[in-house]
Amino acid sequence: MSLDKATVRRIATLSRIEVADEDLDAVAGQLSGILNWIEQLKEVDTSNVAPMTGGTDLKLTWRKDVVTDGDQVDKVLANAPDGHDGFFGVPKVVE
């Protein structure tokens, strides 16, 4: 399995990670190497095997669907690069 530049560009977009055009070949090579190595799983017979979807064998704990926390605007915004007036600031999204 070898990824082409267009596929790497698409993965980069989905990942929201900028990859410069001149780096696409190198990244494609690295990702292809890892994917080729992963391909060996195809040899394993998994017919009639249910997927293991989590790390625990216990039933997850349930709780009442009620608000248990909140009203901490200052703490929530304390680390925001552009937080003001109770909001997170972002670049203009509506033209």
Add this chain to the structure above:
Amino acid sequence: MSELTSLTIAAAREKLAKKEFSALELTDAHLAAMERAKDLNAFITMTPDLARERARESDKRLFAGQAGALEGIPLGIKDLFCTEGVLTTAASHILDGFTPQYESTVSQKLRDAGSVMLGKLNLDEFAMGSANITSYYGPVKNPWKPKGRNAELVPGGSSGGSAAAVSAHLAMGATGTDTGGSIRQPAAFCGIVGVKPTYGRCSRWGVVAFASSLDQAGPMTRTVRDAAIMLGAMSGFDPKDSTSAQLDVPDFEAALTKGVKGLRIGIPKEYRPAGLSPELVALWDKGVEWLKAAGATPVEISLPHTKSALPTYYIVAPAEASSNLARYDGVRFGLRVDGKSLDEMYAKTRAAGFGAEVRRRIMIGTYVLSAGYYDAYYLKAQKVRALINKDFTDAFDKVDAILTPTSPTPAFGIGEKFDDPIAMYLNDVFTVPASLAGIPGASIPAGLSADGLPLGLQVLTRRWDEETLFRVCQALEDAAQFPLLPAV
């Protein structure tokens, strides 16, 4: 290295109770050792003022007879645990300046038990790595040096700062986290004890997430008893983590005296891959003999899907990471690199903020989860994971514990294996299967290589059976007589 920094947690606890020295003196001795060993780069942030303040509070409680289980014990906290008011970086540029407004459950429990935080320990960026070389804050040096050579060795990873600090007697113990071996492998490389408990034993709340179905916190200490004491304080149900177990926490320390007489110890025949150091094979054989001499019975077992564990891990873990790390967007915390649009800001922030290995794993994870590839990669890996889990379930029908080497080789040089991600991933070939199965595992320093470097053995047991884990570890520790001090 002072007498105070060479004590075990168990010994220091007794001496603090007898007022042979104060918690402040104990903390000051460690702060001085940290200052002298700055060259190891074990800490990202030292918190001497906070440490002294907490040590003084410990002294008050000791005086009042209200000592907690770890009262006055100086510990290092891996910089993946959020600590209230103290910079938390996950060793990543993208968390620049991030100062949590809350405390992770595990570090809170350790505070409640009276321990004193010395600072935040270096690690691989977002705990992704096996050599502590992906940290934005630079590599950590292993306190151990090969005999006759002046080489700098890696401490292993991702909990490399934790392992180095405990090994060099800068902290009496440290927290680690283990996703595919990140407690056990660095513990082996630095000659200390590292315990990854059962998935769900310790709360993951407030621990920077890497792969949520695998991440588990655990203690790193110089003795098995210290690990049992520390794990007792770290464990327990937390309503803030839905995967944390609503089970009573056993008295791990009490298990230590129970011995291994009558236990059946599984020796998996598949754990002999090419590249396994002959010295580790010899040590593994020795480990079997030690346990036999202590009354246990070795049994050859088969874990047929061992070979598939690493590739399975390198689908599951990056997939979960790509989802977990989506939160680093330059909006709510940490680094922001401006862009003309919101999307451009995201892409530029994440390109600048994440290191090469983290970017690689996010992209692999994104790919295996993307439309058209999900079934072929992610679902396939989840099914193989079920088979790996069944391997262990079947094995534990026949045996009570499993003994293996922790890693295929001892610590290697800073600079080796850096260009080949897969060669680096092979470090975790013995630790990853247990992570996928969610079972507890520990690494015990059991011998030295011809080069004079620590070698570790790994013990695995059934889910929720850390008591048997500690019993086997104690028997190995008793037999191995491992030197507690590296030649630093």
